[in-house]
Amino acid sequence: MTAPDDSRRPPPSWRTSAYDYALPEGLVAQEPAARREDARLLVVPRTGPHGHRDAAIPNLRDLLRPRDLLVVNETRVVPARLPARRTGTGGRAEVLLLETEASGGVRVLLGTRGKPRPGETINVAEGALVLTLKTALGHGEWRAGTDADPKEISAVLEAHGQIPLPPYIRRDDDDPRARADRERYQTVYARRDGAVAAPTAGLHLTPELLDDLDARGVRRAAVVLHVGPGTFRPVTAADLRLHPMHEEGFDVPPATAAAIADTRDRGGRIVAVGTTVVRVLESAVRPTDPALSLRTGPGRTTLFVHPPHLLRVCDALLTNFHAPRSTLLMLVAAMAGRERILAAYRHAVRRRYRMLSYGDAMFIA
DSSP states (O other), X not given: OOOOSOOSOOXXXXXXXXXXXXXXXXXXXXXXXXXXXGOEEEEEOSSXXXXXXXXXXXXXXXXXXXXXXXXXXXXXXXXXXXXXXXXXXXXXXXEXXXXXXXXXXXXXXXXXXXXXXXXXXXXXXXXXXXXXXXXXXXXXEEEEEOSOOHHHHHHHXXXXXXXXXXXXXXXXTTOTHHHHHHHHTSOTTOOEEEESSOOGGGGGOOHHHHHHHHHTTOEEEEEEEOOOGGGGOOOOSSBGGGOOOOOEXXXXXXXXXXXXXXXXXXXXXXXXXXXXXXXXXXXXXXXXXXXXXXXXXXXXXXXXXXXTOOOSSOSEEEEEOOOTTOHHHHHHHHHHOHHHHHHHHHXXXXXXXXXXXXXXXXXXX
């Protein structure tokens, strides 16, 4: 990537170091709360005087208003982590199946010792699936060929795969929590297979809470963004404008675009459940349309949302706490301002909130 044409030191909003905070390892949640709705909730005003207050997920019943529209991400995490061996050397490997490509073959993240080469075959799940490496894509990703069709690949995942938890959640092979992960690292409204990481803000929502919100006049609409492993990739460039943002596929149904337009007309708020929803809507909005209508249907995005980006669709955000210097933290800072968000994070650390994917949540409005 070409460096920005700026000989001066970048302003704070473009410095990666400006999105750092002290995260004690003991606050990184290794399992979810006993019940989804047991998570704590830090309420942060998006504008006005700085301030925040401690609450809990059930308080969303009062924080959300009639005529608001809750937009959720219906992606489903697939059990895409598979044991494997390199056919030539017999060395152990691990395959994370990222995507089945329409043109045939798959895109995978391959973890192994040594240096794999194009043409090498990978024996997955003791022969249930055989991959031939084709093209190295960087960061351990490969495009690979296979004789299996999409239905056969899906069957292999369901029979032999494990849920691909984030790298900071540790599980031994015989960890009893692994069985619960299949349910709890998944939203209750997950519908469409394709993610290798959960849209974690939605992990706190239950059918009962969603029904209560519906009874109070809070409507719900859905988008899809299949979360990829790039969501965990750290920003290593000192100037965040040099960070190569990962690509993810998304879909905006026409009914969702219509619901957003109707909510605006009725004076309600567009409330995103998670950073993935923000990324979808900001990628789909038509910037030259005064009404800020959305392009509908499938698409792909490499959009990197960070200050001073002005969000054009979302009015409020339910989100988990994110890692220091992460693209997710930078997106949240675009919602409410870097200093306000970092002040809220410092409060959360002092009050021992549980952090990251299985942790507590924040409501910004």
